[in-house]
Amino acid sequence: MPFYGDKLDEFARAAQIPLSTDIQNRGSEPDREFQEFQAQFVDELRNKAGVTDEEVQAEYGEIPAERGPQNWRWVQAILRALDKKVPGMGPVTLEAFMRDVFLYVTKPGVRTAIDRVVSGGFGEDYPTIVVSHSLGTVVTYSILASERRNLRVPLLVTLGSPLAVRAVRDPFRPLSYPTAIQSWYNAFDKRDVVALYPLDRENFPVGRTIANNDAVRNQTDNRHGIAGYMNNVEVVTKILDALEK
Structure with a gap:
């Protein structure tokens, strides 16, 4: 099929949706709409992969005040737990992929x-x-x-x-x-x-x-x-x- 990657990269740069590395290194604020999409996406993947709350909790560390899309750290803990259960893509690459999908299906x-x-x-x-x-x-x-x-x-x-x-x-x-x-x-x-x-x-x-x-x-x-x-x-x-x- 025809290549569309360059066009998608343009939209990704223009949208300026920070990924976890941007949030951790630069103090950027999470994009709430993307955060909700990401939480739904990874929660479904983790259920299919059999990742338990206990495994996510182990990645989170302390007891979270809230589990769900409003807790950005909980979502990141799911990504890390998912990577251990189904290794390969890695949290950073998966998050970038989800951003591309988010832009395409919601915009x-x-x-x-x-x-x-x-x-x-x-x-x-x-x-x-x-x-x-x-x-x-x-x-x-x-x-x-x-x-x-x-x-x-x-x-x-x-x-x-x-x-x-x-x-x-x-x-x-x-x-x-x-x-x-x-x-x-x-x-x-x-x-x-x-x-x-x-x-x-x-x-x-x-x-x-x-x-x-x-x-x-x-x-x-x-x-x-x-x-x-x-x-x-x-x-x-x-x-x-x-x-x-």
Whole structure:
């Protein structure tokens, strides 16, 4: 899919949403809206990963006055506990990822601009096989779910997708299966903290079946890198078979 990273970086710099390193090193105030989004995101991930209150408490240290999005330190303790339970991405990288997702799913201007960049790769005159990864899977779904052109996508491949996380999924309700997609294949590593949930009837009910492959063993350091998905035999075979049709 077309590259949108530079455009997203522009929005991230303009938004000036401080991450934990900025708050700790510079004394910046947390962005409350992002803090609530982040708390919902990590709480869902930690429940799926089986991180207990006791494990979060061990990372927090003292007894917290409040548990939840209003206590920034509690949210950071969840990130550290989550990293120990599902190691790889690390709290800093995960937080930066969540900021990008937050900007895309909650700021209409950001979503519109990113979608405009990516939608240029689709055309009505030819079928398009789409391979998307991470936040790119969210962008792809946003475009195809709202697209009015008569597009043809014989195969959509989503890799390491966070679409089933409520904080990401709910802004797109009511969910639907984009009519342009003939076949949807979702692959993820169960150790990939961003993609702990399959895109199934329970977690992403779109009215049609999405093929899920949870057997991928992503060999990148954070279990989320696209290279660790694109060297999986089943993923590559799925794409090549679609190209040959």
